[in-house]
Amino acid sequence: MTFQRRFLDGIFGRRDFGLAQRAAEPLSLARRALALCLVAALGLGAGALDAAAHSRLVKSDPAARAVLSAAPKEVRLWFNEAIEPAFAKIWIIPAEGPQIPLANHRDDADPRLLVATLPDNLPKGPVAIGYRVLSVDGHVVESTLTFTVQTTTQNPT
Numbered sequence: 165m166t167f168q169r170r171f172l173d174g175i176f177g178r179r180d181f182g183l184a185q186r187a188a189e190p191l192s193l194a195r196r197a198l199a200l201c202l203v204a205a206l207g208l209g210a211g212a213l214d215a216a217a218h219s220r221l222v223k224s225d226p227a228a229r230a231v232l233s234a235a236p237k238e239v240r241l242w243f244n245e246a247i248e249p250a251f252a253k254i255w256i257i258p259a260e261g262p263q264i265p266l267a268n269h270r271d272d273a274d275p276r277l278l279v280a281t282l283p284d285n286l287p288k289g290p291v292a293i294g295y296r297v298l299s300v301d302g303h304v305v306e307s308t309l310t311f312t313v314q315t316t317t318q319n320p321t
């Protein structure tokens with residue numbers, strides 16, 4: 165584990181883990197996460213076995229790129245394996261300003277489901293959600309998803 169960490173740090177540098185916090189490009193983030201896992205797999209010589217143990221998002225509600233007529237009350241993230249909420253983080257990435265952390269909890273009926281409560285004053289337009297979970301194999305998986313809350317054109321005038 166220590167060797168693995170040092171190996172990764174040597175290649176990517178520690179600062180890279182903080183990059184996600186200011187990155188606005190989900191694609192490059194996803195690529196980076198994939199690269200991390202591949203490098204880790206090579207470093208371990210475990211190949212497919214290690215990649216198979218890596219947490220990944222399989223479904224979400226709202227779905228990525230969904231366009232909604234009303235602001236949702238929560239974000240639900242389903243993973244391919246059980247997630248430990250204590251080591252999970254979900255946050256809103258505003259167009260400007262600091263991240264807004266969201267309280268999250270695991271669904272009692274499904275250990276693979278993480279639920280984050282959204283604020284009531286969620287602005288209309290695109291909403292970017294960041295999430296970070298700890299895989300069973302010890303790798304941190306971080307990515308984003310974006311959905312859009314439609315601007316209503318109802319004007320009571």
Ligand SMILES: [Cu+2]
Binds near residue numbers: 204215218219299
């Ligand atoms: Cu992994």
